[in-house]
Amino acid sequence: MFYREAGDFKTTYAKDSQTFPIRFDRYRYYVVMAVAILVVPFVVNDYWASAVLLPFLIYAIAAIGLNILTGYCGQVSLGTGGFMAVGAYACYKLMTAMPDVNIFFHVILSGLITAGVGVLFGLPSLRIKGFYLAVATLAAQFFLVWLFNKVPWFYNNSASGQISAPTRTVFGAEVTGPTASAEVKYLFCLAFVIATAWIARNLTRGSLGRKWMAIRDMDIAAEIIGVNPLASKLSAFAVSSFFVGIAGALFFAVYLGAVEVGEVYGINKSFLVLFMIIIGGLGSIFGSFAGAAFIVLLPVFLKNVLVGQFGWATDLAAHLEIMILGLLIIVFLVLEPHGLAQLWRITKEKLRLWPFPH
Amino acid sequence: MKTKLLAALTATIMGAAPALADLTIPTLNYRTGPYAPSGIPYADGFSDYLTLLNERDGGIGGEMIDEKECETGYNTEKGVECYEQTKADGLIYIPQSTGITYQLIPKASADNIPVWSVAYGRTSAVNGKVFEWIFNMPVTYWDGASVAVKYAMEEEGGSLDGKKIALIYHNSAYGKEPIRTLEALSEKHGFELLPLAVDHPGQEQKSQWLQIRRERPDYVLMWGWGVMNQVAIQEAANIRFPMDKFIGVWWSGSEADVVPVGAGANGYKSLNFHGTGSEFPAMQEIKSMVIDAGMGAGDGSKFGEVGYNRGVFAAAVTTEAIRQAQEASGKSDISPSDLRDAMESLEITEDRWSEMGLPGFAPAISVTCAVHSSPRLAAVQQWDAEAGEWNLLTDFMEPDFDVVDPLIEEDSMAYAAEAGIEPRSCE
Numbered sequence: 001m002f003y004r005e006a007g008d009f010k011t012t013y014a015k016d017s018q019t020f021p022i023r024f025d026r027y028r029y030y031v032v033m034a035v036a037i038l039v040v041p042f043v044v045n046d047y048w049a050s051a052v053l054l055p056f057l058i059y060a061i062a063a064i065g066l067n068i069l070t071g072y073c074g075q076v077s078l079g080t081g082g083f084m085a086v087g088a089y090a091c092y093k094l095m096t097a098m099p100d101v102n103i104f105f106h107v108i109l110s111g112l113i114t115a116g117v118g119v120l121f122g123l124p125s126l127r128i129k130g131f132y133l134a135v136a137t138l139a140a141q142f143f144l145v146w147l148f149n150k151v152p153w154f155y156n157n158s159a160s161g162q163i164s165a166p167t168r169t170v171f172g173a174e175v176t177g178p179t180a181s182a183e184v185k186y187l188f189c190l191a192f193v194i195a196t197a198w199i200a201r202n203l204t205r206g207s208l209g210r211k212w213m214a215i216r217d218m219d220i221a222a223e224i225i226g227v228n229p230l231a232s233k234l235s236a237f238a239v240s241s242f243f244v245g246i247a248g249a250l251f252f253a254v255y256l257g258a259v260e261v262g263e264v265y266g267i268n269k270s271f272l273v274l275f276m277i278i279i280g281g282l283g284s285i286f287g288s289f290a291g292a293a294f295i296v297l298l299p300v301f302l303k304n305v306l307v308g309q310f311g312w313a314t315d316l317a318a319h320l321e322i323m324i325l326g327l328l329i330i331v332f333l334v335l336e337p338h339g340l341a342q343l344w345r346i347t348k349e350k351l352r353l354w355p356f357p358h
Numbered sequence: 359m360k361t362k363l364l365a366a367l368t369a370t371i372m373g374a375a376p377a378l379a380d381l382t383i384p385t386l387n388y389r390t391g392p393y394a395p396s397g398i399p400y401a402d403g404f405s406d407y408l409t410l411l412n413e414r415d416g417g418i419g420g421e422m423i424d425e426k427e428c429e430t431g432y433n434t435e436k437g438v439e440c441y442e443q444t445k446a447d448g449l450i451y452i453p454q455s456t457g458i459t460y461q462l463i464p465k466a467s468a469d470n471i472p473v474w475s476v477a478y479g480r481t482s483a484v485n486g487k488v489f490e491w492i493f494n495m496p497v498t499y500w501d502g503a504s505v506a507v508k509y510a511m512e513e514e515g516g517s518l519d520g521k522k523i524a525l526i527y528h529n530s531a532y533g534k535e536p537i538r539t540l541e542a543l544s545e546k547h548g549f550e551l552l553p554l555a556v557d558h559p560g561q562e563q564k565s566q567w568l569q570i571r572r573e574r575p576d577y578v579l580m581w582g583w584g585v586m587n588q589v590a591i592q593e594a595a596n597i598r599f600p601m602d603k604f605i606g607v608w609w610s611g612s613e614a615d616v617v618p619v620g621a622g623a624n625g626y627k628s629l630n631f632h633g634t635g636s637e638f639p640a641m642q643e644i645k646s647m648v649i650d651a652g653m654g655a656g657d658g659s660k661f662g663e664v665g666y667n668r669g670v671f672a673a674a675v676t677t678e679a680i681r682q683a684q685e686a687s688g689k690s691d692i693s694p695s696d697l698r699d700a701m702e703s704l705e706i707t708e709d710r711w712s713e714m715g716l717p718g719f720a721p722a723i724s725v726t727c728a729v730h731s732s733p734r735l736a737a738v739q740q741w742d743a744e745a746g747e748w749n750l751l752t753d754f755m756e757p758d759f760d761v762v763d764p765l766i767e768e769d770s771m772a773y774a775a776e777a778g779i780e781p782r783s784c785e
Contacts, residue, residue, distance in 0.1 A: 051442040055435065149529055149555075159538045159769055160480070160531035162460050166776060178464030256438065258460040260531045262558050263434055300439065303429075314429035315389030315398075 019201055022352075036190060041183040049182035054255045056296045057189040058247050063276040063288035064200045065243030070274070071282035072204055073236035074216030075125050079137035081269030082144035083241050084248030085261050086114045089154050091249035092163045095176075096156060103168035103175050103253065107192065110249040111242040117144075118241020125233045129219075141270055148261040164258035176253045185254050192250060196243050201285050203239060212236050213283075244273075279332055281341025290340035298325060380691040381418060381680060383408070384426040384444035386454050391431040392559035393584035395614040396665055397454070398656060401427075403669020404452075405655030406648045410640070411677055413647050418677055419684040421691060432584075434458055445469055449680070449697050452476060452672060456532040464777065467491045472698040476672045477502075477608060477631060481535060485770035486702065486730040487781040493701055493730045495675070496723060497631050497757075499607065500765060503536035503579070504757035505629060505736040506605050507543050510577045518549040524575040526566055526582065526590060529555040533581045536607070540579075542761050549576075560586025567593040580606040587615035595622030602627060605738065611748065612664035616741045624743035627751070629736045632671040632720040634748040636662030640715030641670065664739075664748055667719075674714055675723065679704050702727050721754045727784040 008023050010016040020026040044053065062080060069075050090110035095103065121140040125133050148154050155163050167177025174180035175188045203209050211232040214222035223229055252259045259265070272295060280291020299321050306317035336343050385404060388397035408423050417423050426448070428440035437458035441451065451466055451473045453459040459479030466473045467490065474493045475483065481500045483492040511518050525540060527533030537553055544551040552575055554566040560582060567590075570578060578599065582590055587610045594604050602625045606615070611628020636645070641662065649658040660666045683692045683700030692700075706723040721733045735754035742749055774781055 046445075047442045051439040159535065160456070160460070161534050162457075162531045164460065164464070164776075167778070178468040256434065256461060257464060258457075260434070260457050260460070262530055263457055266558065307427075307429075314387065314427045318390045318429040318431060 017205075019205075033194070037187075041187055044182070044186070046182045049186045050255075052297065052300055053186055054182075054189055055251075056292055057186070057193045058250045058255055059273065059276060059292040059296055060193055060289050061196050061250070062244050062247035062273045063280065063292045064196055064285060065240045065247060066273050067277045067280075067282065067284070067288045068200060068204070068212070068243065069236050069240035071277055071284065071287070072209060072216060073212035073233065073240075074129075074219075075122070075233060075236060076130060076134040077137040077240070078134050078267070078270045078274065079121060079140035079144070080244055080273045081265045081267060082141035083114050083118055083244040084251060084269060085144050085148055085265035086117045086241075087111060087245030087248030088252035088259055088265065089148050089163065089261075090114065090245065091253050092156075092165070093154070095166060095168060095253065099166070099168070102170060104170055104188075106168075107246055107249045107253070111246040114245020114248065115238040115242040118237045118244070119234050122234055122237025122241075125237065126230060138267075138270075141267055145261050145265060148265075160260075162258055162260050163252070165253040168253075176257065178257065180254075189250055189254060192246055196246065197285055197289075200239075200243070204285070208232075208235060216283075275329065277339075279329060279339055281339030284339070284341035286344065287339050287341030290344070294340065295325075298328070381421045381423045382426055382444075382447040382449055383423060383676065384428060384440065384448040384451065386430050386437055386440050386452065386458060387427055388430050388432040388454065390429060391433070393432040396584050396587075396609065396612065397432065399612065399614070399660035399663045399665030400454070400669040400672075402654065402656035402660050403666035403671075404673045405669075406644050406661075407640075407670045407673035408677070409648045409653050409655070410644050413651075413653070414643065418680050419690040421684075423677070430455065430458065432457075434461055437461060441465065445471060449692070449694050450474060450676060452676070453479065456480075456530070456535070460531065463489070463492055470698075471694045472701055474672075474676070474701070476668070478532065480773075482766045482769035482773060484729060484731040484766050485781075486726070486728050487784050488770045488774045488779055489730060490782065491698060493725070495725065495731050496720065497734050497736050498731060498762075498766075499532075499535040499581075500539040500762045501731075501734050501757035502607050502629050502736055503539040504543060504762055505738075505755050506579050506607075507540070507547065507549075508755060508758060509605065509738050509752065510603075511547065514576070518547045518576075521549040521577070522552060522573065522575040523549050523577045523579060524552040524554060524570055524573065525579045526554045526556060526563070526570070527580070528560060528582050528586055529557045532583065536579075536581055539762060539765060542765065543758070546758075546761060556582070556586055556590075559584060561589050563589055563593060567597055567599075570594075570599065571597045576603065578604045580604070580610045582606065582610045588618045591616060591619045591623050591626055594626075595619055601625035602740070605629065608668075608736070611739060611741075612668075613660075613746075613748075614663075614665065616743070617746075621743050623741055626741045627738055628741075628748075630664065630739045630748075630750065631736050631754070632667055633716075633718060634664060634667065634739060634750060638716050638719055640674075641667075643715060644670070670716075671720060674716060674719075675704075675706065678706055678710070678714065701725060702730070704732075727782070 020029055066080050069077050087110045090113040091106050094106040094109055124136045155161050165176040167174055173184045175184055211227045214227050215232050219229055276291035276295050279294050281287025302321045306312045307314055387401035389401055405425055408425050412422055426444050430437040430440055432455050434457040438461055451462055453462050456478050459475045462473050472491050477497050479494055481498040483489040483494040484498060540551050552573060556563045556566055580590055604626055606628035608629045608631060616623035616626055648654050649661055679701045683696045684690050686700055687696040702725055704723055704725040708722050711717060711719055721735050723732045725732045737754045738751045739748045740751050
């Protein structure tokens with residue numbers, strides 16, 4: 001009923017290969033975009049915009065980045081936190097070295113710098129894979145955090161080793177710094193989310209994405225049919241790190257405003273983003289969003305229910321949150337190892353046939 | 359039905375419970391995570407003192423105090439979320455973490471809410487000309503580093519020339535704070551400084567202690583927190599480092615740090631800025647009116663510990679500032695700006711401490727517009743493992759202001775330049 005395909009005739013190749021081939025899907029996508037851009041900034045309060053939506057959007061970018069590497073190209077990475085730190089410190093150095101340049105370009109440049117670092121740490125992937133590669137990227141995680149803690153140049157020799165984002169503007173509106181309004185920050189991040197999701201979607205369904213998936217599914221077979229493993233793996237590392245770097249830069253400059261590398265970009269961050277893509281669904285752009293939403297929103301929701309509504313002790317609620325989240329992760333992975341995206345796919349299939357399943 | 363459910367759900371998520379009381383104090387506690395052993399006693403002490411005021415006096419100036427607990431787990435992101443959630447009616451923020459303090463310094467300054475980092479956070483916030491809304495009372499890390507060195511110097515008969523002092527520190531903003539001061543002091547007094555970093559959360563420090571064993575420093579200073587402290591004290595006991603030459607900062611000197619080590623910790627020293635034990639009238643009132651009455655925030659087992667007393671200290675100074683704000687503004691329902699003004703002219707004399715039921719608990723406090731910290735004194739306390747109690751060894755000592763103050767001036771002016779702040783004149 002909802003997904004009527006009758007009448008959805010595709011008369012051109014372009015129409016046949018569009019992202020949302022079903023009309024209902026397409027309209028829903030437009031509605032979501034319109035609400036996100038035109039409605040949300042005007043109705044949300046400060047708490048929602050700066051404490052809930054910002055982390056959700058930024059984690060979604062990081063999840064898309066990791067999903068490209070792990071979900072699409074099959075290269076396991078535990079270095080996400082370290083690469084996010086590269087983005088953050090690149091952004092900080094750029095912001096303080098070139099205060100007159102628009103922050104927008106700083107964020108993109110930070111992504112490019114991270115892409116370079118990512119390629120460097122992606123080099124071992126040519127020789128090793130699976131668990132061994134996971135350990136190599138883990139080394140990247142620890143090395144990068146150590147580096148940013150050790151070398152005072154990265155934090156401009158400040159006494160405490162903290163970096164804090166000075167005020168920077170886009171079109172005269174403050175995006176970073178303490179006085180930036182929540183709506184502007186939200187829209188700034190939203191712009192990056194839309195752009196990265198759009199780029200990722202188009203990369204993954206093009207020839208580059210097909211090469212990644214070929215490598216993921218069986219690298220030897222892929223090599224035999226003419227996929228260059230060197231170029232494919234390194235391009236996956238580069239693109240993935242680019243997105244992760246952007247996420248790290250936004251996380252530091254727009255969301256938190258001040259960062260201590262060991263705490264914010266520690267190994268926990270790597271695991272968190274990995275959980276997101278596993279729960280959301282490997283190899284799916286929608287899954288990256290779903291996973292980010294699950295991991296970011298659920299604890300906030302639980303906290304507000306347990307403490308705000310029931311009035312339970314905060315430490316009890318905090319422990320319960322961890323337990324419930326852990327339990328849900330296990331239940332999810334047992335019931336649907338392909339994540340939320342797969343659940344959504346199945347629902348869609350069912351809805352297409354409903355109410356006549358046979 | 360569905361819309362009803364949805365509406366209920368949305369209302370739940372928004373979680374905007376209306377403020378019942380007017381004096382709302384949000385507390386960013388951490389009763390979970392690797393730092394919980396240090397976080398729980400403080401949180402209990404703070405809450406219990408507020409409960410005492412509500413029960414005994416009916417709040418402050420006739421207004422009940424509403425404490426809004428928010429669990430941060432010592433995590434910066436959760437701290438930011440807590441701040442955003444409660445800032446609408448929060449009177450003051452006590453961030454309870456150097457990381458969260460750094461987050462809140464620009465945010466709270468823009469939102470016009472005072473922030474009091476209780477002897478942690480950004481040391482240069484002492485300069486009230488630059489940091490209008492931030493207070494770093496009663497003493498800062500740089501003062502602490504100087505007091506520790508001064509104490510060591512007295513022990514050594516007045517000179518540290520040619521001596522070696524190791525600093526074992528948590529590898530974070532918090533742990534790095536004293537390095538700059540210690541470097542300046544090592545130049546002045548001619549001792550050699552050996553900084554040794556320990557990574558979060560701090561259980562892994564075998565190699566650092568191996569180095570201490572090899573280098574044989576005359577003193578070891580420690581800037582540790584949470585589980586890091588007990589591991590360090592255990593390691594020091596293992597290598598038989600003389601405990602009376604091992605001095606921790608005030609966050610490295612509570613029961614949670616020494617009790618697990620047992621007899622080996624006997625003689626360990628740390629800095630402190632308030633009294634120890636529970637022999638104060640107000641503490642006894644807490645015991646009888648709050649804990650024994652079943653209204654305590656915790657199970658009462660932390661009562662009288664150093665961490666607990668620190669919570670009482672923070673709560674006592676905060677509520678005293680609220681009382682003075684009510685007097686100055688002439689209304690009981692004060693705003694965050696009223697509280698800031700009161701904190702800037704805060705006066706707690708020895709007599710006032712006695713009136714509050716805490717005679718001799720802490721030195722007198724007198725804050726000014728230009729100096730957002732007072733009295734900037736610290737004492738050295740020592741652990742008596744047999745009796746199971748901390749004892750103050752010395753009087754409250756002054757740091758070497760000639761070294762610390764220029765550093766504060768330099769760092770705060772650098773911040774002012776970076777953040778585009780025009781320092782106030784404070785006339």
